[in-house]
Amino acid sequence: MTVAHAPSYESAMSSYEPVIGLETHVELGTRTKMFCGCPTEFGAEPNTQICPVCLGLPGALPVANAAAIEATIRIGLALNCEIASWSRFARKNYFYPDMPKNFQTSQYDEPLCVNGYLDVVLDGETVRVEIERVHLEEDTGKSLHVGGSTGRIHGATHSLVDYNRAGIPLVEIVTKPVAGAGANAPQVAKAYVTELRDVIRALGVSDVRMEQGSMRCDVNTSLNRPGAQWGTRTETKNVNSLRSVERAVHSEIIRQAGLLDAGERIIQETRHFHEDTGQTTSGRSKEEATDYRYFPEPDLVPLAPDAAWVESLKATIPEPPSVRIRRLQEAWGLTDHEMSSIVNAGAVELITATVESGATVEAARKWWLGELARRANAQDVELEQLSITPAHVAELQALVDAGRINDKLARQALEGVLAGEGSPEQVVAARGLEVVSDSGALGAAVDAAIADNPDIAAKIRDGKLAAAGALVGAVMKSTKGQADAKTVRELILSKLS
Amino acid sequence: MSTISRDEVAHIARLARLAVTEEELDVFAGQLDVILTSVQRVGEVAADEIPPTSHVVPLTNVLRPDEPGECLAPGDVLRSAPAAEQNRFRVPRILDEEA
Amino acid sequence: MQPITMTAAQIADAVAQGQISAREVAQAHFDQIASVDTELNAFLTLDTEGALAAADAIDSARADGEKLPALAGVPLALKDIIVTKDVETTAASKILKGWVPPYDATIVRKMRAAGIVVLGKTNLDEFAMGSSTENSAFGATRNPWDRTRTPGGSSGGSSAAVAGYEAPLAIGTDTGGSIRQPAAVTGIVGHKPTYGAVSRYGLIAFSSSLDQAGPFGRTVLDAALLHEAIAGHDPADSTSLTAPAPDVVAAAREGADADLTGLTVGVVTELGGAGYEAGVSAAVAATIAQLSNAGAKVVEISCPSFDYALGAYYLIAPSEASSNLAKFDAVRFGLRVGDNGVASLEEVMSQTRDAGFGAEVKRRIILGTYALSSGYYDAYYGQAQKVRTLISRDFSKAFEQCDVLVSPTSPTVAFPLGERVDDPMAMYAADLCTLPASLAGTPAISVPCGLSEGLPVGLQVMAPAFADDRCYRVAAAVETLTTAALGKPLLAHSTF
Numbered sequence A: 001m002t003v004a005h006a007p008s009y010e011s012a013m014s015s016y017e018p019v020i021g022l023e024t025h026v027e028l029g030t031r032t033k034m035f036c037g038c039p040t041e042f043g044a045e046p047n048t049q050i051c052p053v054c055l056g057l058p059g060a061l062p063v064a065n066a067a068a069i070e071a072t073i074r075i076g077l078a079l080n081c082e083i084a085s086w087s088r089f090a091r092k093n094y095f096y097p098d099m100p101k102n103f104q105t106s107q108y109d110e111p112l113c114v115n116g117y118l119d120v121v122l123d124g125e126t127v128r129v130e131i132e133r134v135h136l137e138e139d140t141g142k143s144l145h146v147g148g149s150t151g152r153i154h155g156a157t158h159s160l161v162d163y164n165r166a167g168i169p170l171v172e173i174v175t176k177p178v179a180g181a182g183a184n185a186p187q188v189a190k191a192y193v194t195e196l197r198d199v200i201r202a203l204g205v206s207d208v209r210m211e212q213g214s215m216r217c218d219v220n221t222s223l224n225r226p227g228a229q230w231g232t233r234t235e236t237k238n239v240n241s242l243r244s245v246e247r248a249v250h251s252e253i254i255r256q257a258g259l260l261d262a263g264e265r266i267i268q269e270t271r272h273f274h275e276d277t278g279q280t281t282s283g284r285s286k287e288e289a290t291d292y293r294y295f296p297e298p299d300l301v302p303l304a305p306d307a308a309w310v311e312s313l314k315a316t317i318p319e320p321p322s323v324r325i326r327r328l329q330e331a332w333g334l335t336d337h338e339m340s341s342i343v344n345a346g347a348v349e350l351i352t353a354t355v356e357s358g359a360t361v362e363a364a365r366k367w368w369l370g371e372l373a374r375r376a377n378a379q380d381v382e383l384e385q386l387s388i389t390p391a392h393v394a395e396l397q398a399l400v401d402a403g404r405i406n407d408k409l410a411r412q413a414l415e416g417v418l419a420g421e422g423s424p425e426q427v428v429a430a431r432g433l434e435v436v437s438d439s440g441a442l443g444a445a446v447d448a449a450i451a452d453n454p455d456i457a458a459k460i461r462d463g464k465l466a467a468a469g470a471l472v473g474a475v476m477k478s479t480k481g482q483a484d485a486k487t488v489r490e491l492i493l494s495k496l497s
Numbered sequence B: 001m002s003t004i005s006r007d008e009v010a011h012i013a014r015l016a017r018l019a020v021t022e023e024e025l026d027v028f029a030g031q032l033d034v035i036l037t038s039v040q041r042v043g044e045v046a047a048d049e050i051p052p053t054s055h056v057v058p059l060t061n062v063l064r065p066d067e068p069g070e071c072l073a074p075g076d077v078l079r080s081a082p083a084a085e086q087n088r089f090r091v092p093r094i095l096d097e098e099a
Numbered sequence C: 001m002q003p004i005t006m007t008a009a010q011i012a013d014a015v016a017q018g019q020i021s022a023r024e025v026a027q028a029h030f031d032q033i034a035s036v037d038t039e040l041n042a043f044l045t046l047d048t049e050g051a052l053a054a055a056d057a058i059d060s061a062r063a064d065g066e067k068l069p070a071l072a073g074v075p076l077a078l079k080d081i082i083v084t085k086d087v088e089t090t091a092a093s094k095i096l097k098g099w100v101p102p103y104d105a106t107i108v109r110k111m112r113a114a115g116i117v118v119l120g121k122t123n124l125d126e127f128a129m130g131s132s133t134e135n136s137a138f139g140a141t142r143n144p145w146d147r148t149r150t151p152g153g154s155s156g157g158s159s160a161a162v163a164g165y166e167a168p169l170a171i172g173t174d175t176g177g178s179i180r181q182p183a184a185v186t187g188i189v190g191h192k193p194t195y196g197a198v199s200r201y202g203l204i205a206f207s208s209s210l211d212q213a214g215p216f217g218r219t220v221l222d223a224a225l226l227h228e229a230i231a232g233h234d235p236a237d238s239t240s241l242t243a244p245a246p247d248v249v250a251a252a253r254e255g256a257d258a259d260l261t262g263l264t265v266g267v268v269t270e271l272g273g274a275g276y277e278a279g280v281s282a283a284v285a286a287t288i289a290q291l292s293n294a295g296a297k298v299v300e301i302s303c304p305s306f307d308y309a310l311g312a313y314y315l316i317a318p319s320e321a322s323s324n325l326a327k328f329d330a331v332r333f334g335l336r337v338g339d340n341g342v343a344s345l346e347e348v349m350s351q352t353r354d355a356g357f358g359a360e361v362k363r364r365i366i367l368g369t370y371a372l373s374s375g376y377y378d379a380y381y382g383q384a385q386k387v388r389t390l391i392s393r394d395f396s397k398a399f400e401q402c403d404v405l406v407s408p409t410s411p412t413v414a415f416p417l418g419e420r421v422d423d424p425m426a427m428y429a430a431d432l433c434t435l436p437a438s439l440a441g442t443p444a445i446s447v448p449c450g451l452s453e454g455l456p457v458g459l460q461v462m463a464p465a466f467a468d469d470r471c472y473r474v475a476a477a478v479e480t481l482t483t484a485a486l487g488k489p490l491l492a493h494s495t496f
């Protein structure tokens, strides 16, 4: 294939309209796996959370986890879906070594939840993303590729398989095609995944950590000329952060536009997103599409959620996050702009929790959108990935409010917390950051500064109060910054009046 | 009437991960043709309005509580593995990224 | 009395009363195995050590005055498709040779709890696919009645072991007739329970929606005793029935008096006539006449969709098998072929599966893969499932008019070794009579009912779902009537 010239995003958007679709996998946070009683701890030693069922040993049989079924129905309800009164599992047959039975127990034509929607707000405007289906399946194991230079499958001499993850319940949420977003398509994709994450987190059914793989996203993208039929779509896999969702759509739009501009056709294929380059590369072509040979799973009986069961689950669905945002905005007295910067920074939960821990809204915003946002950005991580909790932030602010540390010391304390040295209180104690408030010690420092600078002291006595700054500086220097400048100034003036 | 060709058998065998020999292909293609011709009769009686039976037991919603059960001892997990390394199952290089 | 000629009921009694030790019983059976199994090839694996240890445990429990469980000390032959912890389990396939499972099937645990002593694992058609036990990777099993003939299949190792006095009881599995047909051609009793009555956890799956484990015995009562020991709800099997099992032991005892007054027996029109051996038809007709003499009302009943059972079965079973057997992939257990450090996993998997599976298994995997593939699903698998519905409806209608349905168990007596191995359709025809009950998930028993040129003929008794007790009651009556007609139990006519 010739390498097509990549147009700018703007020029791509002037010629084509994108249609996107998202398939999101969410690992449920159940105690045990989907079809067996093995635990689901993340990061356990390889092949230690294994039984005959999830290892696919001959003779073993699955039994569905009630908590996983309920979690899926609750996700469906939170996404405004209809809950099927009759639903079955099906076998999706294909050979792959990380799948113990060489079929995945999934759902095919009879999913648990269908026809829902999720409203997302983008720049103050509501975009409705329609949900086609929500279904339940089991996760696969994980392979380690050995012998290649990159740890990737290509070039490896062999692979090592760990089945701890195999059989963990996985919910797949599939949108209908989203058309009409125009140049905003990448942002809509990101906003949708963010909102979906918040909805699921609010339900408490998954920790939805993209960086740990408990939420994974595949993004379908196609381009068409305005008014023309939808184009051939590609499916970009391996999109593992909110930012990447946006970048993947963006880069795939540019790539496809380049090919179309050059008169080439788009191949229906799976592509892989690379975090480092922000580009996608070709995976398996769907033209040799695997024939999955779905059929109803004979080892599991049908699910038939009755109205009473569904109603009882409906009663547990929390307020939708977007409604909650509006409520919080009013309670916090923020402008649209202020609130959306909190939302865009992914800091709603963090600020809510910080306020709940006793900080004012102002203080919580100052920390999360200021110093902490700056650090997260520098490290290229999400705010919530920083190793600091909302309770820590509230504690830090309380120390400032009590005058025990000043702003400069607070930043040092923050650094200690982020470095894993403990709570702000512990860091302040361990690093000896507390403001010198002991009037004896401070008085002595002031006296010393006056004695060392008789000229300046004389000026102040003469009423030239502006000269006090030099003495404050001297005291701050001798106390290594651990004094409250305002207190020092007052002390100097009172001693020289 | 031929219902399945030799090429089709070869394709299906690849899908089923069976490296069948040329001789096997010849034999299977002939036999499968006979079998398929005979089983095609099922199409004669099964009208559209008849619901399919996938499960004969009158059971629905068979679920287990989300409570941990027993896992295999680590030694038992790998004891029948054709090859193992670093407590993992060792497999030859994987050709294509299918999943 | 020789331990090997005792029934399970007699052994359990004798052991409980201290007339014989469980070890003596086990040892006598191992001696019989040693003397006849080189010819029969019924066993693939013997667990001499485990069996004798289990027998000793029973003997010392008795010595300590403990109350023994129902079948304490009764030896059993276990079809090698049932998973046994620490005892090699192969499904008679090269692909599993040497596999020592880390867990026990639910029915194995239940049998141990009932005091049953498992002697070893018996031969079968590879993965239970066949009707003659010739599809075993480890050699054919021979019929004790005539060593040039097959013992039926796929549970032929189990049927031969019981008919050859190597064990009073055996476990088989029945997907399309694999308990009933071997029972018929070896002159013993074999029952396929209602689907879901016996746990499938630990039964290596062939066709999940059809597979059922069940008992073999030389008498109806023995089969009922074993049925009682293995039946019951299992939370590890989602398709396991929750309703309490019927009292099959009481039914077997009740039927032995051969008074069938008030019972209506339906004779299935479609399961007989042309294509059935004359001797088989004659023996079955004579037995039906005896049932009438014993007070039963006999009616003829047509089940037209039974004619489509063979087609439906040979689409559904291979389809499910193609998926169930995908796990044999050279990754986690079993055979691996061609791993030379260069070949890809895909090549190693394909070579392993080609080398590890026998011809019949490969044939069915290909057939099933084809039937499930896109473009054919509706025409094949989908249609076959509709036929299943029709067959169930025929059964329901029939049971409005009668209490049980009867037919020959198999169209022929035991056929000669080698006769059908290259003709799949002829082999499949051996299951013609047993397939309808498999597809409907309903219970059916085969009980010896006569001889045809010196070889045993079986009568199949079919009942509605959950009414396994009816099968046992009528089978016990047939047993009494046949023994009277022949002057001694049918199996005693074997020259073995």
Ligand SMILES: [Zn+2]
Pocket (backbone or CB within 6 Å): A033, A036, A037, A038, A049, A050, A051, A052, A053, A054, A055, A167
């Ligand atoms: Zn498990």
